[in-house]
Amino acid sequence: MVNKKRMLGLVGFVGAGALALGLAGCAGGGDNGGSGSGSEGNGDGELTTVGFVAVGPEGGWRNANEQAIKDAFSQEAGFDLKYAPAASPTDQKSQIDAFATFVNDEVDVILLTATEASGWEDSLELAQEAEIPVILLDRGVDASEDLYVTRIAPDNVNVAGTVGEWAVETFPEGASYFTLEGVPGLSVVNERNEGFEAAIEGAEGWTKIGAQTANWTADEGKSVIETVLKENPDLQFIFAQNDEMGIGAAAAVAAAGLTPGTDVKIATIDGTTPALEALAAGELSFVAQYNPFFGDLAVEAVNSALAGDSVEKNIIVPGETFDSPEAAQAAIDEGKGF
Ligand code: AHR
Numbered sequence: 001m002v003n004k005k006r007m008l009g010l011v012g013f014v015g016a017g018a019l020a021l022g023l024a025g026c027a028g029g030g031d032n033g034g035s036g037s038g039s040e041g042n043g044d045g046e047l048t049t050v051g052f053v054a055v056g057p058e059g060g061w062r063n064a065n066e067q068a069i070k071d072a073f074s075q076e077a078g079f080d081l082k083y084a085p086a087a088s089p090t091d092q093k094s095q096i097d098a099f100a101t102f103v104n105d106e107v108d109v110i111l112l113t114a115t116e117a118s119g120w121e122d123s124l125e126l127a128q129e130a131e132i133p134v135i136l137l138d139r140g141v142d143a144s145e146d147l148y149v150t151r152i153a154p155d156n157v158n159v160a161g162t163v164g165e166w167a168v169e170t171f172p173e174g175a176s177y178f179t180l181e182g183v184p185g186l187s188v189v190n191e192r193n194e195g196f197e198a199a200i201e202g203a204e205g206w207t208k209i210g211a212q213t214a215n216w217t218a219d220e221g222k223s224v225i226e227t228v229l230k231e232n233p234d235l236q237f238i239f240a241q242n243d244e245m246g247i248g249a250a251a252a253v254a255a256a257g258l259t260p261g262t263d264v265k266i267a268t269i270d271g272t273t274p275a276l277e278a279l280a281a282g283e284l285s286f287v288a289q290y291n292p293f294f295g296d297l298a299v300e301a302v303n304s305a306l307a308g309d310s311v312e313k314n315i316i317v318p319g320e321t322f323d324s325p326e327a328a329q330a331a332i333d334e335g336k337g338f
Helices: 004-026 060-072 092-104 121-129 156-170 187-200 218-231 243-255 273-280 295-306 325-333
Strands: 048-054 079-085 109-112 134-137 150-153 176-181 207-213 237-240 265-270 286-289 314-316
Touching: 048 060, 048 092, 048 295, 060 079, 060 243, 060 295, 079 092, 092 109, 092 121, 109 295, 121 134, 134 295, 150 295, 156 187, 156 237, 156 265, 156 286, 176 187, 176 218, 176 243, 207 218, 218 243, 237 243, 243 265, 243 273, 273 286, 273 325
Parallel strands: 048 079, 048 109, 109 134, 134 150, 150 314, 176 207, 176 237, 237 265, 265 286
Antiparallel strands: none
16 A cells, blocks of 8 residues: 555655645544545545554543444545554553554554553654554553544643532532542542542632542442542542542442442543433442543544644543533433443
């Protein structure tokens, strides 16, 4: 296959523009870019090869997000997506190995959802030397912005800020609270802490009992909160950085003979259907959507990058919040869950 990146270098701007039209023509329409125009990737009958260094099975949000990417980068839309899930959601080495393989195979572009924020400089430099553009999905990395085209994700600081703003309104006198964090070392964990803490900063009466990772899972969310409640039976509020941990926390609250949503309020981030159902049932009190459906934005960014066009360094995916059983039920009825 003619290497498109090198071809771009030869044909100059006008040719690249023509190529962009070819690529753009294959970008899908619809909610998620999943329904392509049917033309091949680069107009000469060849597919655009995309190496997706992914997290793999992790939870409801991840499943929805990775399926959305697979749907958008379909063959009908002109892509040959090579999916490389990590050996486990915390196994960065398997991701680094997959990344290197994609560079060696000279894919046209690499999509990366990192299992760890640090440790990516060498891989990104390898891709840059090979003139393979890299696009970050969801998670950021601790590396120079010059080493990747863009990061596509909802604004974690802002999403977590909506949780803090709701909490301050809900507890005008302040509250004792505990934070359940995602996997340590992730950009989104730090960004969510930053957004939530900034929103409650300056509000009177807020007491942080503590914070601990529950590794995005319901089981660990339950076991952590069981321990916390033994030592802090008057805990008022739990900020769970994702739905699964929040649902686990609600189970721990109930197991302690307390009523989740009344004795202890729990707010989560993601917006999966189980969380909306728990909010509709009153077990959760607030859910901030972390919108996983950005396959079309990723297709646009890939097409622009391969056409040599400039791309925003951060592409923000919009979302919404749900703050009552009625709002949750309406969201379920409108198919907003996933
Ligand atoms: O990086 C996004 C986070 O990863 C989601 O909020 C969480 O559910 C997933 O595990």
